[in-house]
Amino acid sequence: MSDYKAFRVELKDKIAHVAINRPDKFNAMNADFWTEIVDIFRWVDETDEVRVVVLSGVGKHFSAGIDLGMLAAGTHKYGKDVGRNAELQRRVILKLQGSINAVDNCRKPVLAAIQGYCLGGGIDLITACDMRYATVDAQLSIREVDMGLAADIGTLQRLPRIIGDGLARELAYTARTINGEEARSIGLVNRTYADHDALQAGVLEIAQEIAGKSPIAVRGTKRMLDYMRDHSIDDGLEYIATWNAAMLQSEDLRIAMTAFMNKQKPEFAD
Template sequence: MSQYQAFNVELADNIAHVQINRPEKINSMNAAFWSEIIEIFQWIDDTDEARVVVLSGAGKHFSSGIDLMMLAGVANELGKDVGRNARLLRRKILQLQASFNAVDNCRKPVLAAIQGYCLGGAIDLIAACDMRYAAEDAQFSIKEIDIGMAADVGTLQRLPRIIGDGMLRELAYTGRTFGAEEARSIGLVNRVYSDAASLLDGVMGIAREIAAKSPIAVTGTKEMISYMRDHRIDDGLEYVATWNAAMLQSTDLRVAMAAHMSKQKPEFLD
């Protein structure tokens, strides 16, 4: 693993812990963040030993969102021609989207552990994760509306499938701050923990449970769930039949069945 400017990355017990590491800047997302997250999740995707990912933030807060100095830098690149400005901005936006697409497209489950601020671009990030968990002090806000723009890195596209259309509209139109219990009640987070320490302990426990399962089965399950976001039921049934025609021949199936029958814990290859 390489050294990163915006992240700490550790791999232990088949769990890749990816921690945003700019606590002095409230873990705001600078230029290094956006490029490094693609590299990190590509490495995770390519590393069989990594079976599940925990995404967290160092310090008191998960992330305050995009670094405003980075936005100012983009503004300084604009010139007088509207067409060329539009082309530049579109390219920049697509580049930012690719960073969180890397999280969404990762073959391994990604669990977000959220404490303190989770604002603006941080909502885009957690929307790309498989599951989200929060400490009681977590504060969420789709802040883009308050700086005069529509969120453009995934919140408006992914959250309707997570919290529903009407609730997303309320939060996106108002930009209001809401806490961990409301986040749980609307389905944004799965569970709330009393503090940051118990949050990370709890999420790591769930990650260990997932990591102990067949990686072939976990990958196939994630692939099928993701596929169904954009397809009909009959499409999904056809796809899983084709997928399992190959995957059911894995030795993992025999290992799992033998362990179940002998009441022992199975051990799967990476």
């Protein structure tokens, strides 16, 4: 693994720990963040030993969102032509979207562990994860309307599929802050924990459980769930039939069945 400026990355027991590492800046997403996250999740996808990802933030906060200094620096590139400015801005937005898409498109499950602030771009990031977990006092907010713009990096596209249209609209229109317990009650996070230590231990336990499963089965399950976001039930049934026509021939199936019948813990190859 390479050294990163905006992240700390570790691999242990089949679990990749990916932590935003700018605690003195509330883990705000600077230019390094947006380029490095693509490289990190490419490494995750290409490394067979990695079976699960835990995504977190170093220090008191998960992330305060996009670094405002980075946004301000981008305005200096504008000229006098509105059309050319728009084309430039569109490319920037698509590049940022691509960084968040790298998380969403990861073939392995990604679990977000959220403490402290999770604001603006932080919501974009966690909605691209498979599951989300938070401390009870975490503070989550879609802040973009208070900055005079519409969120454009994924929140408005993904959040309604997680918590429903009405609640997503309320949070996006008002920019109000919710705590971890309310986030759990509306389905934005799966579970809450009393403090940061309990959060890290709890999410790690879930990650370890997933890492012990057949990687073939887990990736197939994730692929099917992702596919169903944009397809009908009939499409999904057809796809899983074709997928499992190959995957049911995996050695993992025999190992799992044998372990189950013998009441043993199965061991699967990467």
